[in-house]
Amino acid sequence: MNILGYAGLAHDPSVAVLCDGKIRCAIESEKVTRHKHELNVFPEQAMRFALKAAGVEWESIECLAVNYDAGPWANRFYLPHLWRFAKSANFDTGILLNNLMISASHNPRVFRQMHEYTSPKIARVRHHLAHLASSFPYSPYEEAAVVIFDAASELECTSAYHCAGRSIRPLYSMDLPNDSLGSVYMLSTRHLGYKMLGDEYKVMGLAPYGQPHAPFRQFFCRLIRLEPEGRYRVDRTLAGQVFNNGWKFPHAVSRSLEARRHPDADFEQIHMDFAYELQRRVEEAMLHVTRHLHKTTGLQQLCMAGGVALNSVANGKILQESGFRDVFIPPAAHDAGTSLGAATYQHYYVQRGERPEPMRHAYYGPSYDDAYIEDELRRCGQSYVRVADPAAAAARCLADGRIIGWFQGATEFGPRALGSRSILADPRQADTKDKVNRLVKEREGYRPFAPSLLKEAASQYLEHVTDSPFMLLVDAVRRERRHEIPAVVHVDGTARPQTVEQAVNPLFHRLIDQFRQVTGIPVVLNTSFNVAGEPIVNTPVDAVRCFNACGLDALVIGSCIVEKASMRARPDAKSRETGAPSPALMS
Numbered sequence: 001m002n003i004l005g006y007a008g009l010a011h012d013p014s015v016a017v018l019c020d021g022k023i024r025c026a027i028e029s030e031k032v033t034r035h036k037h038e039l040n041v042f043p044e045q046a047m048r049f050a051l052k053a054a055g056v057e058w059e060s061i062e063c064l065a066v067n068y069d070a071g072p073w074a075n076r077f078y079l080p081h082l083w084r085f086a087k088s089a090n091f092d093t094g095i096l097l098n099n100l101m102i103s104a105s106h107n108p109r110v111f112r113q114m115h116e117y118t119s120p121k122i123a124r125v126r127h128h129l130a131h132l133a134s135s136f137p138y139s140p141y142e143e144a145a146v147v148i149f150d151a152a153s154e155l156e157c158t159s160a161y162h163c164a165g166r167s168i169r170p171l172y173s174m175d176l177p178n179d180s181l182g183s184v185y186m187l188s189t190r191h192l193g194y195k196m197l198g199d200e201y202k203v204m205g206l207a208p209y210g211q212p213h214a215p216f217r218q219f220f221c222r223l224i225r226l227e228p229e230g231r232y233r234v235d236r237t238l239a240g241q242v243f244n245n246g247w248k249f250p251h252a253v254s255r256s257l258e259a260r261r262h263p264d265a266d267f268e269q270i271h272m273d274f275a276y277e278l279q280r281r282v283e284e285a286m287l288h289v290t291r292h293l294h295k296t297t298g299l300q301q302l303c304m305a306g307g308v309a310l311n312s313v314a315n316g317k318i319l320q321e322s323g324f325r326d327v328f329i330p331p332a333a334h335d336a337g338t339s340l341g342a343a344t345y346q347h348y349y350v351q352r353g354e355r356p357e358p359m360r361h362a363y364y365g366p367s368y369d370d371a372y373i374e375d376e377l378r379r380c381g382q383s384y385v386r387v388a389d390p391a392a393a394a395a396r397c398l399a400d401g402r403i404i405g406w407f408q409g410a411t412e413f414g415p416r417a418l419g420s421r422s423i424l425a426d427p428r429q430a431d432t433k434d435k436v437n438r439l440v441k442e443r444e445g446y447r448p449f450a451p452s453l454l455k456e457a458a459s460q461y462l463e464h465v466t467d468s469p470f471m472l473l474v475d476a477v478r479r480e481r482r483h484e485i486p487a488v489v490h491v492d493g494t495a496r497p498q499t500v501e502q503a504v505n506p507l508f509h510r511l512i513d514q515f516r517q518v519t520g521i522p523v524v525l526n527t528s529f530n531v532a533g534e535p536i537v538n539t540p541v542d543a544v545r546c547f548n549a550c551g552l553d554a555l556v557i558g559s560c561i562v563e564k565a566s567m568r569a570r571p572d573a574k575s576r577e578t579g580a581p582s583p584a585l586m587s
Contacts, residue, residue, distance in 0.1 A: 001351060002060050004051070005343025006043055007067040007130075007335055011197045013043040014336035014413075016364075017054040018343045021353045024054035026364035026413040028336045031538040037198035053366040062121065065346040067338035069124040069154055123350065125342040127153035129168070131305040131333075134341030136163045137348050138359035139328035144301040145293045149286060149308035151182025160230075160293050163303070166349055171293070172231070179234050181282055182308050184224060187249055188278045192271055193261035201415075203275045204313055205447050206267070208492035210276025219257065220281035230292025232285045267446070283314045287321055294323035301326045305341075309333040309472075310415065312496050316474040320464055331362035331414035331470040340364075340413070361504050362418055362470060365411025368540055373558040376540040384560040391507055394556045395514035398426045398524060402553035403440055405529055407543045408507055412536070416471040417528035418498055419452060419508030421536050421543075423552065425487065425525040427451060432487035432525060439551030443532045448496070451488035452526040454512050455499040461485070461523065462497060471498045485523050498526060 005016040008029070016026040029046035030038050051058060125133070131148045143164040150157055157180035159173035186196040189203050223238045238253055254260055259274035261267070290302065302324040309315065310333050319327045330337055347353045368376075370386075377384050387393045390408070397404050406422045417423070423440060425432050427449075437445050450471055451461070458466045465475040474496045482489045489495055502509040516522040529537045531550050537543045540557060547555040547562065555562040 001062050001347065001353070002056055003063045003065055003343040003346055004047070004061045005065040005067070005339040005341070005346075006047065007337075007339040007342070008041060008043045010068075010335065011037065011039050012335040013038055013041055013046065014332070014339040015043050015046040015050040016340040016343050016413075017050050017056055018340075018347055019054070019056065021344075021347045021356055023340065023356070023364050024056060025050040025366070026332070026340050027053070027366070027411060027538070028332075028413070028535070030535040031365070031411065034535060034542070036533060036535045037195070039197065049366075063123055063343075063346055064121070065123045065125055065339075065342035067125060067127060067130040067335070067342040069126045123342070123346045125338075125345045127338065128156050128159045128173075128306075129345055130338035130341035132161060132163070132168065132303075132341065133345035133349065134332065134337040135303040135305040135328065135330050137344055137356050138330055139301070139303050140358040141301040141303070141326070141328065143299065144303045144328070145297045145299045145324070146303045146305075147289060147293060148306040149181055149289075149304065149311075150306035151180050151186060151308070152176055157182065158232075158289060158306075160289070162297055162299075165355075166352070168349070171296070172229070174231060174233075179232070181224070181232075181234075181285055182306070184234060185278065185282060185308065185311075188274070190248055191254065191257065191260055192275065193263040193265065200307075201310065202444070202447065204279060204311055205490075206272055207275040207279035207313070208490055208494070209446060210272035210274070211269075213270075213273035213277055216257075216259070216274050216277035217280075220277050224281050224285050226285065226288045230289050230296070232288060267444075279311075279313060282308070282311065283317050286311075286314045287317060290318050290322035290324065300324060301328070303327075304329045305333045305337065307334040312472050313474045313494075315472055316465070316494075319473060327473075329470065329472045330359060331412065331416060331418070331472070333472065334415070336414065360469065360501070362412045362414050362416070363410040363420055363505075364413040365420075365538065367410040368558065370558045370560070373540050373560055377544065377557070377560060377562065380541065380544045382544055382562055384557075384562045386559050387561055388559075390556050390559050390561070391511040392514045393561060394424065394511050395518060397554050397556070398424060398515055399518040401426060401429075403432075403436060403551070405537075405543060405547050405552050405555040405557070406508075406511075407529065407537065407540065407555065407557040409505070411538050414470070415528075415536075416450075416498075417526060417536060418469070418471065419500060419505050419511075419526070421529040421538070422452075423527045423529050424452075424511075425449075426519075427485040427487040427523050427525040428519065428521060430486035435551075436487075436525070436527065441527065441531060442550065446491075448490040449488050449525050449527050450496045450498060451485060451523045452498040452500055452508070452512060453523040454509065454516070455501045457516075457522040458497065458499050462495070465497060466499070468497050468499045469501065469504065471496050473497070484521055488523065488525050 003018040007014045013029040017024040029043040032046045032049045128148045146161040148159045156173040160171040162169040189200045225233045259270045403425045406424050409420045412418050461481045463476040474494050477489050477495050500509050
């Protein structure tokens with residue numbers, strides 16, 4: 001059965017194509033449209049892109065799985081957009097439109113009038129069930145506790161389940177309008193002068209620079225109250241009626257909090273302290289929920305999803321302190337992952353198809369062969385050379401102190417660059433962090449970078465984590481190793497690692513191993529291949545544009561290497577016109 005899952009009713013729109021339960025393509029809309037943090041858009045371009053990448057015709061889609069059971073809201077918002085898409089796709093617009101009305105409307109008359117039509121089924125999936133289906137079925141566990149930490153769904157903010165096979169047993173939930181950890185983080189992000197629904201991770205990165213602050217501690221403990229039975233409550237008076245208050249703290253509360261920051265203002269210690277106490281209380285609430293879940297279920301495995309489950313600092317604390325032995329979090333734990341979740345829910349739970357294979361990687365976007373890449377480079381007027389071993393060439397570039405763009409294989413699904421669309425650098429020099437932040441990423445100097453390291457070397461560098469393929473667990477770096485990789489160690493001695501397994505990504509593993517052979521360090525600095533304000537690159541043209549717009553020294557794209565003119569002018573480099581690479585690129 002061919003199922004198209006899509007998320008687009010709110011933020012982080014995305015599309016996933018499943019064919020007989022196999023993921024043929026999954027991609028965020030922003031990577032196609034090049035508009036970061038899209039909001040309230042119908043993912044039309046992403047639909048077309050994903051169908052083409054999957055090699056699936058629109059007419060062969062048998063089910064459209066939606067990530068909300070939104071009722072009249074979808075009826076009001078979605079119909080005009082789906083009408084236009086269906087018409088341009090040469091599909092019977094009336095049939096598709098009527099089926100969406102059946103799906104979205106609660107009016108029995110609509111069901112009676114439309115029952116005779118046949119077309120792809122519109123399957124509405126409750127939002128937290130879509131999150132659940134993006135996680136547990138792709139975990140390696142036969143049985144697990146599942147918790148969804150989210151800002152909002154149709155009703156729930158946080159929900160917990162006991163899953164075994166196809167069995168989903170709801171345990172408890174904390175609901176709208178005033179039990180949303182995600183909303184608290186969003187409000188606080190805005191209070192610090194950042195954008196909601198996109199900059200929350202910046203606040204998480206700012207928090208380690210803060211210090212305990214008694215008034216802020218008191219405020220957040222009043223705002224998020226821990227209650228018996230693993231529950232919490234968010235104080236409505238302090239948070240305000242979020243949906244009716246412009247997604248901000250009430251004026252009186254906001255005025256009393258000294259840490260309010262204008263978006264263009266510099267960060268001061270008080271802002272860092274505010275972020276510190278926010279992060280601290282959210283971690284406590286998440287631990288409160290998961291500890292109770294472990295105690296009441298007696299299970300050793302936990303699956304997580306939801307936007308708040310991207311809080312890798314809290315995730316690391318949960319792995320270490322909740323009592324669960326194993327934790328699985330999918331790479332697209334946020335709302336973008338619910339397109340895949342909605343499609344998977346329909347396939348596995350409704351159609352009772354085979355359970356998907358455990359998710360070991362996130363490479364579900366499009367990929368491009370060398371012939372296509374070379375055509376695009378020529379079309380862009382870009383000089384390049386081909387090398388027999390791009391991983392070895394890239395490793396030598398890094399060891400030589402260069403910062404490179406690394407474009408290989410299929411685009412990652414999710415917000416993390418995991419060795420397909422990455423910017424890489426040498427982690428051995430502390431000033432590398434400042435160079436990449438200032439010259440390449442064009443972002444705040446406090447922002448940390450992640451280490452990608454050989455999985456077999458994880459225990460040598462990390463205190464607890466040995467398996468973190470999706471960069472969603474923060475851990476302490478062993479004290480005796482911190483001086484070896486200062487560019488990827490945060491101010492508090494932690495890191496957000498990606499463990500790279502040879503069987504999962506052999507080319508990226510080879511790059512790191514080649515870097516190890518040259519330097520003795522099995523770690524590289526890895527950050528997403530983009531600049532501030534832009535989505536991660538997706539196509540070869542995206543990569544070339546980003547490369548030319550920022551301070552990268554070289555681009556390793558497929559088997560081709562592109563160098564900046566300034567690098568080609570170096571004494572150790574030969575002209576690109578000769579077709580001979582500089583010594584640092586020789587494989």
